[in-house]
Amino acid sequence: MADNAANLGEGLRIGEVSFTPIQSSPYIAPYRMKFIQNDKKRVWDCVKAHDSLSILLFNTSTKELVIVKQFRPAVYARKLFDKLEKEGTMDLSKLSELTEIKQDSLCNSREGITYEVCAGLVDKNKPLEEIAQSEAWEECGYRVPLENIKKFNSYLSSLGLSATKHTMFYAEVTNEMRVGTGGGLTTEQEEIEVLHLSLGAARHLLWDETRFKSCGLCLAITWFLTTQDMKLYD
Numbered sequence: 001m002a003d004n005a006a007n008l009g010e011g012l013r014i015g016e017v018s019f020t021p022i023q024s025s026p027y028i029a030p031y032r033m034k035f036i037q038n039d040k041k042r043v044w045d046c047v048k049a050h051d052s053l054s055i056l057l058f059n060t061s062t063k064e065l066v067i068v069k070q071f072r073p074a075v076y077a078r079k080l081f082d083k084l085e086k087e088g089t090m091d092l093s094k095l096s097e098l099t100e101i102k103q104d105s106l107c108n109s110r111e112g113i114t115y116e117v118c119a120g121l122v123d124k125n126k127p128l129e130e131i132a133q134s135e136a137w138e139e140c141g142y143r144v145p146l147e148n149i150k151k152f153n154s155y156l157s158s159l160g161l162s163a164t165k166h167t168m169f170y171a172e173v174t175n176e177m178r179v180g181t182g183g184g185l186t187t188e189q190e191e192i193e194v195l196h197l198s199l200g201a202a203r204h205l206l207w208d209e210t211r212f213k214s215c216g217l218c219l220a221i222t223w224f225l226t227t228q229d230m231k232l233y234d
C-alpha cells in the first residue's frame, strides 16, 4: 500500500475544535418514535438521514482497486471524547457546553482518517447510477461510462439509529479514464486522497485494525475478491 502507519494523516492539521447543539441541519433530523409493541408502550430515539451509495472502482490497466482516504469529523470526535473522559475533563451529558477544548488535549489528526469506498449521499433526484458516476469523477478523477456502472448489493446501515439505505456499485475503469485528480469538491471543502491498492494490499487492509475502515469497504473488497477476482484471472 502506498501509505503506511507512519505517514497516516501527514500534513493534516486539526485545531480549534468545539461543539454546539444542532438547531437545524440539511443532513440529519433527530426524532422520537412512540409505539405499542405487543401491548407494551415503547419509545425509540432515531435520526432521519440521507441514503447513500458507493462505487468500487477496479482499474483493469493496473489491476488495482481505487478507494479513498479522508478526515471524518465523527471518527475524530469519538477518539477525542474517549480521551477527555479518561482525563476526567468531560461530561458527555454536557457536550454542548464544552465550547473550548485546550489545544494540548486534542488528538493526533490521524485519529480521524478513514479508508472508504468512493461514496456519496443520495440527496439529488437523479438515478443512482448518475450519482455514482459523479462521485467517481469528483472524488477519484475517473470519467466512468454509465454502462460500466453495475449495482451489486444494498443494505440498511445504522439500524439502531437511522436505517439509511446504502446501495453498492462497481465499475471497471482504465488508465485512459483517469482524466482528473479527484480529491472531492472544493465547494464542499472536501480533501480526499485517492488510493490505488494492489489486490494483496486490499486483502491486507481488510484485517488491519490500525486503520479505520467503513464496513462498506470491507464488504466491497470481500465481494470483489470472492466474485470478480477469479473472473478477471480465469
Ligand SMILES: Nc1ncnc2c1ncn2[C@@H]1O[C@H](COP(=O)(O)OP(=O)(O)O[C@H]2O[C@H](CO)[C@@H](O)[C@H](O)[C@H]2O)[C@@H](O)[C@H]1O
Pocket (backbone or CB within 6 Å): 027, 052, 053, 054, 116, 119, 120, 121, 122, 166, 188, 189, 190, 214, 216
Ligand atoms: N453531517 C454533515 N455535516 C456537515 N456537512 C456534511 C454532512 N454530511 C455531508 N456533508 C457535506 O456534504 C458533502 C457530502 O459528501 P458525499 O456526498 O461524498 O457524502 P459522504 O461520502 O461524506 O458520506 C456518505 O457516504 C458514506 C459512505 O457510505 C456514509 O457513511 C455517510 O453516511 C454518507 O453521508 C460532504 O463533503 C460535506 O461537505
Ligand SMILES: [Mg+2]
Pocket (backbone or CB within 6 Å): 118, 119, 120, 121, 139
Ligand atoms: Mg463522499
